[in-house]
Amino acid sequence: MTALSGPLRGVTAIGGLIGLTILCGIPLLPASLVKLALPAGRARDRATAMPLAIAKTWARSANGVIFGISGTRVHYQQQMADDPDGRYVLISNHQCWADVMLLIKAIDPRLPFPRFFIKEQLRWMPVIGLACWALDFPFMKRHSQAAIENNPSLRDEDMHAVRRACEVFRRLPVSLVNYAEGTRSTPAKRAAADSPYRTLLPPKAGGTAFAVNAMRDVLDGILDMTVAYIDTPEPKFWDLLCGRIPEVAVRVRYLAVPAALAEGDYGADPEYRARFKAWLRELWANKDAEIAAIQDPRDPRRAFDDLSAGAGSA
Template identity: 45%
Template structure:
């Protein structure tokens, strides 16, 4: 019934309910995160961390439920059954829209360990969400332009240090590390500017994937290779809120990380070339998969 409401009623209503859900979940996150700072006892901090994750999972569940009752979006999801809840994963995915994030959260929430993203440092100032991400141990990264790096060479490697510190923490708790391997959302303009060899994808940035695998060590054994397709074309967050996305298709496959794909990406040229070939092959397979998924007969909304 709620999905049948006119758009001018449905969008403000779902936004209001999402805001209420956010406030009700974020406030206890703040309190517990402050308590964790004030009580430097490892056992207490670990227990509080587990409670923080449970609160976040509740938050995502309610958000997913709201999208379910306010829209008629059909979900075709393959490959998520039987995933181990207590195994660490590196999740790699193509990136087209901000809708990718709530879509991934809806599909993986409580199926795999809670997902963390590497976020731009500026996002910590987003009201409510920024401090919540901080409380949940999302790593914040300072991105430096080429001009900044040329002016201040000492900044080189700072992101790698931050990534390594985050991964050191992640080694000791169940975690799924999310990586949009293209580094930015796909657009045809970006695709053409890159001269991408793929039809539906930008070039993958292999270095970030290699560094996380190296930093996590034996604590991470598998990659979840995720492919998202919107059969009707590009979508926006407002399309999702307004119920204009008729269908979302998601394919997941679990891949073992070969021993040969662990090494020093920065300093070992042979390994770097081998790892880039592996990621490029993965991306070629994903490109073909996107074409196959997009060509399937659409399910009526």
């Protein structure tokens, strides 16, 4: 595949992904209908096993297509023990659509298969929407701040969606993923948001906090994931598919829930909300400095500091 030109690689990869999605969509429909027919609870939890197996097959095959054709190397650090049966909230930066596949490539099967906070509009996409429902993804409406100010009750809609999903995930292994920026970080979006960060948008604490609050008595911890496209300050999925991004650095590390955040209600307690936001801003500032260095072609650094003994290439 490495002999293919850049655009031909990209077109080949997209064609492979479309064919793979159609193929996996065939068994997904009956598996999802079986789950839909069962009452909520343990029976439906057990019925999740088949859609989950299909999702894992699709994701692993899709990553084989993407990285086999593009030739991109992924340098992966896991700064924690393997724990495929745990329950975690995972927070990560988000710069392009490749982040999703890189996340799955990095943690599966070492850690629980991820479920994502996703936009409500994706519910109606063929195959994708059905898979997201069958895997209990929380669908988020993400109202604008202006809309919430006009109708404060809208603030509770996403909180209830997270709590409903967490009721299921309390019983199942999960890496519940929240891209805390709420959207992909691009130079235009950072300028519009007056972001204080070089590579990141300001993080939104609500989704992460609601998940931590809802699962705190069964939560094994927080996973902090950072993705940096080496020497590529403005990464694009198409460029990765075309083989124009030779290397990516991915780090996943374990964070215990800070004592200051272990008790409290993000929605009802202003002091707790302020503590959670301050903790996330500090985490984001450190993440931004690391990403900016790795993605800057003028900076000699090509990997995260303090490499663990188990670091390697995925």
